[in-house]
Amino acid sequence: MLEKTGIATPENLADITPSKDRMAKGPVAVIECFQRIPCNPCQTACKRGAIKEFEDINDRPEIDHEKCNGCGMCASNCPGLSIFIIDETYSDEEALVKVPYEFLPLPEEGSYVTGLDREGKPVCRAKVLKVLNTKAQDRTPIVSLVVPKELSMTVRCFNIEDYFSDNTMVCRCEEVTLGEVRELIRKGYQSVDEIKRISRAGMGPCQGRTCRQLIMQELAAATGKKMSELRMSTFRPPAKPIKLGALAGGEDNE
């Protein structure tokens, strides 16, 4: 799969993920380098000898997570941008994911961006804690993102635009914003159907085709439940808009 898609599979990741105990101790490098190629800057950059010396320059890096202190030098030196620093001790609910980022413009510290997974799919809102961009990074800045702890091994890049800001329109038919949905969830509305009735999100011509999913995501994030565990909303006929005149007979439904 990896060869075809370029996206690491759960099996690939199982081999390189640090132990739970190690994660609980603080920042650590996660090396997502799955292909044998002639490349070794990570090994030479590591001052602590955590990355084992290569016998063959084509070897994949082997890291001793116990020796690694998460300094991030390997991450800036990796030409493939495949090393990330994960710090699960950042707070009770959040983790830091430090990603190498070679695009411009760089995000501003303190701003919010959209966390992306390995496939580039938006998965969360992330705060930019720090942008490390000194001579030592050699034009591969390291951006520290604050993400929900359960996404520490999911977020691997970001889009500088904040898809999940309060101003984002969730329901375009009825013009309901994410901020309004969040406010309703805070007030105790517990399901898509409740939010639909009070905000009209999902009552427009598209019948919730976009917003239903987005509201479910928001409810899942707020309750810590999986989307599959949430109350399903009611789907109502007709499946697509149809003219009264066509239903009555005699008129075409253009």
Added chain:
Amino acid sequence: MNKTASVVIIGGGISGCAIAYNLAMKGVKDIVVVEKNFLCSGSTGRCGAGVRMQWGTEMNCRLAKYSIEYYEKANELLDYEFDIDFKQSGYLIVAATEKEDAQFRKNVELQNSLGIPSKYLTPKEAKEIIPYMDESKIISATFCPKDGHLNPFHTTQAFANAAMRLGVEIMKYTTVTGIKVEKGRITGVETDKGLIYTPIVVNAAGGYSKEIGDMAGVDIPIYPERHQILVTEPVAPLQGPMYMGFALNIYCQQSPEGSFIMGRGDANEPRDGRINSSWHFLEEMAKSCTELLPLLGKLNVVRQWAGLYCMSPDRQPIYGPVKEVEGFYLATGFSGHGFMFGPVTGVVIAESILGETPTIPIYMLDKDRFTRGELLLEPSVV
């Protein structure tokens, strides 16, 4: 987990929330509202949202007038953070048979005597109000500018929020599984979240209030009747008032955000509590609508749903205590008009529980009127 309450109200629709609010306003503590789903997930949230003073019995006229005058001030009275969206753009009720026409003449006379500003119209005068109607299909019409519509979700929430501020507990997603009666008195309500000890239960369960009555051993002569609604895409303001016909079996109104909402029931359907949507309704409703209001044929239907009318033998509410079980109160049998009677229901049931003099005498709306044969038949129901 078991708990104790002074009153348990079964049903989180407009009636249950309004009763809870009124009791709390009168100083009652430890009120619990039990709702199987979420607030107004039943008949309240599925209704056509129209409210009218134009009725055929004095009782319904008075109940409706009180409620509509309450709705005029409800945002302020309930200190609601949003808007219940009350628009009084009138009801145009059309007569399609000679019998209806005769009834409407009587109705207007009764309504006017009670201070309701309705008037009798010729088809031509009716057409001035809704220019695209086919006036050849009607004999006459009546119009009352005080009638209107409002948002059932926000209205129920407004009562619920005000009640919760006064300490009422609303248990959502909680199902009543039984009612405990000992020596002819209510002692508790069993739910899937535990037992609630209480001396008083109010049955405000709408389409499900017969089952709740059965749990207490009280036979209520009501049955659920499916009514269906469809809603179109929103368009620019076109129609001010509600268009309604009883013989024609239609009501049709443009809501504030622009969509047209229309519906009807079928009295011949099985009375089994079904609330699914049918294709048959869509087709029949479309036929009636395009015949009576031809212009609307161009509109796209985007959604349909169904809900339950809780039909009583005389199509008027059943209010108050029952003889069989002490502490068991009814607020049911609204026959499709529970939402518009919400404010008055809250007041008269709270008064009935506390033994106060009623704002509007409701003793003749007790359950036993049917065994006594003292029905107050309402002729004007769609």
